[in-house]
Amino acid sequence: MLDKECVHCFSHNHQYFVVDGNSGSVHLLDELAYQMIKAIKDGLEFDETAVINHLSNEYSPRKIKEAFEEITVLVKENLLFSPDFTEIPKEIDSVVKALCLNVAHDCNLRCKYCFAQTGDFGGKRELMSYAVAKKAVDFLINASKNRHQLELDFFGGEPLLNFEVVKKTVLYGEEQAKKHNKNIRFTITTNGIGLTKAIQDFLNEKMYNVVLSIDGRREVNDAVRQTINGEGSVHDVIVPKYQEFVKARKGKQYYVRGTFTKNNLDFCEDVLYLAGLGFDQISMEPVVADSALDYALTEAELPTIFHEYHRLADELLEYYQTKKSFNFFHFNVELKKGPCLYKRIAGCGAGHEYIAVTPTGELYPCHQFIGDEKYKIGDVSQGIIRPELGERLKHAHVLNKPTCRKCWAKYYCSGGCHFNNLKYGGSLSDPYLLACEMERKRLECSLYIYSSLNN
Amino acid sequence: MKQEKTEHKHIKTLTKSSLTKTLVSGGCGECQASCQSACKTSCTVGNQACER
Ligand code: SF4
Numbered sequence: 001m002l003d004k005e006c007v008h009c010f011s012h013n014h015q016y017f018v019v020d021g022n023s024g025s026v027h028l029l030d031e032l033a034y035q036m037i038k039a040i041k042d043g044l045e046f047d048e049t050a051v052i053n054h055l056s057n058e059y060s061p062r063k064i065k066e067a068f069e070e071i072t073v074l075v076k077e078n079l080l081f082s083p084d085f086t087e088i089p090k091e092i093d094s095v096v097k098a099l100c101l102n103v104a105h106d107c108n109l110r111c112k113y114c115f116a117q118t119g120d121f122g123g124k125r126e127l128m129s130y131a132v133a134k135k136a137v138d139f140l141i142n143a144s145k146n147r148h149q150l151e152l153d154f155f156g157g158e159p160l161l162n163f164e165v166v167k168k169t170v171l172y173g174e175e176q177a178k179k180h181n182k183n184i185r186f187t188i189t190t191n192g193i194g195l196t197k198a199i200q201d202f203l204n205e206k207m208y209n210v211v212l213s214i215d216g217r218r219e220v221n222d223a224v225r226q227t228i229n230g231e232g233s234v235h236d237v238i239v240p241k242y243q244e245f246v247k248a249r250k251g252k253q254y255y256v257r258g259t260f261t262k263n264n265l266d267f268c269e270d271v272l273y274l275a276g277l278g279f280d281q282i283s284m285e286p287v288v289a290d291s292a293l294d295y296a297l298t299e300a301e302l303p304t305i306f307h308e309y310h311r312l313a314d315e316l317l318e319y320y321q322t323k324k325s326f327n328f329f330h331f332n333v334e335l336k337k338g339p340c341l342y343k344r345i346a347g348c349g350a351g352h353e354y355i356a357v358t359p360t361g362e363l364y365p366c367h368q369f370i371g372d373e374k375y376k377i378g379d380v381s382q383g384i385i386r387p388e389l390g391e392r393l394k395h396a397h398v399l400n401k402p403t404c405r406k407c408w409a410k411y412y413c414s415g416g417c418h419f420n421n422l423k424y425g426g427s428l429s430d431p432y433l434l435a436c437e438m439e440r441k442r443l444e445c446s447l448y449i450y451s452s453l454n455n
Numbered sequence: 456m457k458q459e460k461t462e463h464k465h466i467k468t469l470t471k472s473s474l475t476k477t478l479v480s481g482g483c484g485e486c487q488a489s490c491q492s493a494c495k496t497s498c499t500v501g502n503q504a505c506e507r
Contacts, residue, residue: 023471024470025468025470025471026468026469026470027466027467027468027469028466028467028468028469029465029466029467030464030465030466032465033465033466066464066465067464067465067466070463070464070465070466071466074466074468077471079468079471092482092484094484095484097484097488098487098488147484147485148485149485149486149487151487151488185487329502330502332502333501333502334501334502334503334504335469335470336470337504337505338470338501338503338504338505339482339486339500339503339504339505340482340483340505341482342482342484343482343486343500343503343505344500344501346482347500348488349488353484353488354488411500411501412500412501413500413501414500414501443501446501446502447469450469451469454469455467
């Protein structure tokens with residue numbers, strides 16, 4: 001029996017693709033082979049005579065036979081219409097290897113869409129003490145058992161409001177990593193307001209990756225990313241700082257990262273604007289918000305968003321040929337050396353591999369869950385006291401979510417964000433479908449870009 | 456079958472899965488936690504490279 005449900009056919013600019021969801025294989029085809037696979041997916045019998053009859057108006061029997069033979073090889077090799085697992089692979093043991101330290105539940109901006117509710121996560125405005133940060137490092141080293149590669153991300157709120165603690169924590173982390181034969185990759189996300197020269201130097205020396213928030217064009221950025229009193233242009237303050245900073249980073253990893261909302265559905269312009277400012281590592285995320293809010297994205301916006309992603313893909317390819325190229329985070333796809341099955345299933349690892357720490361040292365499955373007491377899983381002194389919560393999240397992987405299991409994108413997507421699935425999808429095992437639509441479109445664009453650049 | 460992959464005229468396979476292979480070898484767990492990298496709001500794994 002051919003498994004047809006998980007096979008996806010799409011084309012863009014006369015390139016024809018088929019993704020075999022169950023095996024994760026991707027094929028580039030000519031129009032004939034594409035039409036044939038599409039017809040078989042849509043119900044045509046998998047049989048030489050049947051396909052010849054179906055396509056003989058347009059193609060010679062010799063060509064049809066040739067293509068059919070190639071398709072047969074792929075089917076036999078389990079690279080097309082391949083079967084799903086009959087048994088779900090056992091989950092392997094996991095250990096905590098990444099921490100998100102919310103060093104400041106406070107912010108010097110008041111962005112309208114902030115999921116952290118302008119920095120305080122719905123609680124008190126507070127900063128993490130060095131004592132708590134130290135305990136968090138100890139917890140990470142301890143909990144990671146024999147895992148060598150660890151991650152520590154400084155987040156908030158705005159982490160630069162607590163820069164002294166960031167600095168001391170990095171130094172302490174380095175010392176402890178050395179002592180325990182670990183490597184910690186430090187990363188930070190900042191809104192740029194407090195990015196002085198001295199801080200830039202420190203971040204350039206110590207941070208493996210830096211995420212710099214900006215939404216794009218001045219009017220787009222300043223409409224949502226605002227100062228506390230609403231005065232002045234945030235865009236004008238941060239752009240020169242980011243430019244100076246990125247230049248001094250000398251090729252080390254960074255991203256300028258923005259959010260698009262219903263108010264800038266032409267977000268391709270914002271990405272190109274950022275590229276024009278000289279940034280070559282760009283990420284632009286769809287806002288996640290309650291559909292009642294005026295800037296929220298809904299199903300009605302999907303056609304425009306899809307169109308915009310395609311436009312961005314074409315623009316990006318154009319840049320590769322003519323101007324300075326740039327990298328768009330969501331159009332990256334790793335086809336040669338992609339992750340193993342376990343990673344593809346585990347996804348973000350929230351709650352068992354990845355944990356967020358509040359300023360007072362409470363542990364949550366990830367930064368999104370912070371503030372919802374139900375999801376508190378422990379604290380830095382005692383470690384994880386409710387492992388069953390992490391287990392629940394771990395268990396909610398693509399093969400255990402009925403919608404995901406049938407989705408062609410499952411091994412590339414990893415099942416979406418647990419928090420968003422709970423909040424907008426309805427439960428841990430029901431993906432947030434609006435995000436799915438966008439994820440799948442981005443994956444199509446990524447494959448199109450990959451094949452355009454590699455063929 | 457007579458034809459080898461490389462002789463295919465109609466189909467070029469961009470990636471063959473190695474999923475079943477890794478099922479046997481197991482994962483090493485040294486890879487990056489995906490959410491950490493650049494987004495913090497949308498999670499994806501297809502863009503990550505294996506650290507092995
Ligand atoms: S979250 Fe959505 S896009 Fe991702 S695997 Fe599940 S159904 Fe597919």
